[in-house]
Amino acid sequence: MPAPRPTPPAGRKPRRRLAPSEKYEIYVAVLTGQATQREAAERFGVDRSTVVHVCRVAKQGALDALAASVPGRPGVSGEQAELAAAREEIERLRATVTEQAVTLHLHQGKSRWD
Numbered sequence: 001m002p003a004p005r006p007t008p009p010a011g012r013k014p015r016r017r018l019a020p021s022e023k024y025e026i027y028v029a030v031l032t033g034q035a036t037q038r039e040a041a042e043r044f045g046v047d048r049s050t051v052v053h054v055c056r057v058a059k060q061g062a063l064d065a066l067a068a069s070v071p072g073r074p075g076v077s078g079e080q081a082e083l084a085a086a087r088e089e090i091e092r093l094r095a096t097v098t099e100q101a102v103t104l105h106l107h108q109g110k111s112r113w114d
Contacts, residue, residue: 027058
């Protein structure tokens with residue numbers, strides 16, 4: 001049996017979990033001017049700071065997705081792009097080290113172990 005939830009301090013609304021679709025609805029309503037932040041908070045039964053946070057996160061998510069979007073290519077997140085670039089750099093460095101080792105071996109010749 002789950003533990004009972006503590007009651008919120010006097011004057012505060014109880015915490016409410018919003019579904020992703022509700023968060024999106026809040027963001028669109030505020031973005032399009034259909035509702036102010038206060039009106040959206042009242043309509044969804046949350047604190048105004050929650051509406052501000054939802055809008056900030058939605059805006060940043062949209063900016064990140066647009067930054068990762070390259071015309072003609074499937075979307076790649078910034079993290080995936082950095083990982084691919086790092087792997088290319090590792091392969092380039094590996095090839096360089098191998099080439100230098102071969103050059104050194106040919107230049108110095110094979111030496112004895114004793």
